[in-house]
Amino acid sequence: MGANLMRAEAGAAVAAGWKATWDLAMTGRDRTGSSTSGRTRAGQDGLAFAALERADDRVLVGAFLDGQREAFDVIVERHRRHVYQLCFRFMGNHEDASDLAQDVFVRAFKGLRNFKNEASLGTWLYRVAVNVCLNRRALKRPETEPLDPTQHVDGRIDSPLDRVIRDEKAAVVRRAIEKLPPKQRATLVLRVYQELSHEEIAAVLGSSVGAVKANFFHALGNLRRHLHGS
Amino acid sequence: MTHLSPDQLVDALEGQATLRESAAEHLATCEHCQAELAAMAETLGEARTWAMPEPSPLFWEHLSRRVRAATSEEALPLAPSWSDVWSRTWRPLAAVVATAGALALMFVLRSAHVSAPGTSAGVATTAAVESAAVTTPGADEASDEALNVMAVLAQDLRTEEVQQIARPSADATGAAIEDLTPAQRVALVKLIKSQTGGAE
Numbered sequence: 001m002g003a004n005l006m007r008a009e010a011g012a013a014v015a016a017g018w019k020a021t022w023d024l025a026m027t028g029r030d031r032t033g034s035s036t037s038g039r040t041r042a043g044q045d046g047l048a049f050a051a052l053e054r055a056d057d058r059v060l061v062g063a064f065l066d067g068q069r070e071a072f073d074v075i076v077e078r079h080r081r082h083v084y085q086l087c088f089r090f091m092g093n094h095e096d097a098s099d100l101a102q103d104v105f106v107r108a109f110k111g112l113r114n115f116k117n118e119a120s121l122g123t124w125l126y127r128v129a130v131n132v133c134l135n136r137r138a139l140k141r142p143e144t145e146p147l148d149p150t151q152h153v154d155g156r157i158d159s160p161l162d163r164v165i166r167d168e169k170a171a172v173v174r175r176a177i178e179k180l181p182p183k184q185r186a187t188l189v190l191r192v193y194q195e196l197s198h199e200e201i202a203a204v205l206g207s208s209v210g211a212v213k214a215n216f217f218h219a220l221g222n223l224r225r226h227l228h229g230s
Numbered sequence: 231m232t233h234l235s236p237d238q239l240v241d242a243l244e245g246q247a248t249l250r251e252s253a254a255e256h257l258a259t260c261e262h263c264q265a266e267l268a269a270m271a272e273t274l275g276e277a278r279t280w281a282m283p284e285p286s287p288l289f290w291e292h293l294s295r296r297v298r299a300a301t302s303e304e305a306l307p308l309a310p311s312w313s314d315v316w317s318r319t320w321r322p323l324a325a326v327v328a329t330a331g332a333l334a335l336m337f338v339l340r341s342a343h344v345s346a347p348g349t350s351a352g353v354a355t356t357a358a359v360e361s362a363a364v365t366t367p368g369a370d371e372a373s374d375e376a377l378n379v380m381a382v383l384a385q386d387l388r389t390e391e392v393q394q395i396a397r398p399s400a401d402a403t404g405a406a407i408e409d410l411t412p413a414q415r416v417a418l419v420k421l422i423k424s425q426t427g428g429a430e
Contacts, residue, residue, distance in 0.1 A: 064306070065307070067306055069306060072301070073294065073298065076293075076294050076297050076298075077290075077294055080290055080293050080294065080297075081290065084285070084293065085282055088282065088283075089282075094283070094285065098285075098289070098293060098296075101293060102293065102296045102297055102300060105297040105300075105301075106297065106300050106301055106304075109297075109301045109304060109307070110304065110307060111307070112307055113307040166281060169279050169280070170279070170280045170281065173276060173277055173279060173280040174280060177277070177280075188277065192274065192277050192278060193280075193282065210237060213236060213237045213240045213241075214236050214237065216240055217236035217237075217239060217240050217270075218236070220270045220273045220274060220277075221270075221273075223273050223276075223277060224269060224270075224272075224273040227273065227276060
């Protein structure tokens, strides 16, 4: 039922794009009536892209699986911030986070065929991201500090002193979180920084709500010990 | 009452309405649980001091371009097509049916010769295969070997087992057919006919 609905909606979105292109080809005018003579193909595709930008995630997935590559561009645009932020919380620096965010979307591109509508696309992407981050962290030993942690970061708001203090505090907390066991770290990051509900975290990690709460409890206890040694 | 469980402490920390009245009453009077909750709240506050630096406004489009470049050479992972359905469902099913048919043929031949007095099952089957090979115009050594292998395998199988192997799941078959569009069904029928030599 859900899959059929998704296909129908995706079909409608694609059909809308085709219809617009057909109109342009046959009449030389778009729906607003303005002449398109001399307009490039990118202009024609832009109409379909605009329709995709308004579509919900299920429609985008359907359109992508029907061969519309632009649908994936919209998915990236829509979810890149959350994916990057999650990667940053795991890796602690911009360079690794941006590399991993790219990796997450490449894996999503290849694996979107396996996406089921049991969860939201956002939850599915978080699941991919958590797996990618945990795998990378397992491989990346010993820990290295970034050469310039403020590179590519917008620093127009903070004064230099504020930034130093903020970065110091952040480094202490980050190092303490890095010492947490993987499931506890993932639970803490998803709850505190991504502000997912316990139910959503359970869906991302493939565990029960009770297990998520227990992991969160132990994560806070262990984090306290790492921060204060007690 | 015992102290609050981790679940209850997390609920209390987040002000969840799911915290039971009895747990709330315990928390109001238990210094141990209050201290535990205060420590959790303090740690949570410290964790939240790790602010998320905002990347440059240009970064987001840069990330999109990187993803686009990294996936530009990748083939689109299209939804399963009718040929995939054929590969995944019908081709293995056809192979099982063909194998079962060959096994059934072996049974027929074996049964015919087992009924003859004074011969063992193995000898009878082999003789039947040899007989079939001799009497079949155009039979060659390769098919003889294949038939012999089938005959040996078939010796220890019972009819019920063969039926179990050969019988496709009605649910799976029905579901696979329902997934096909009319055009795909027509194409599938043509493909099956071509694979089976045009038999109806």
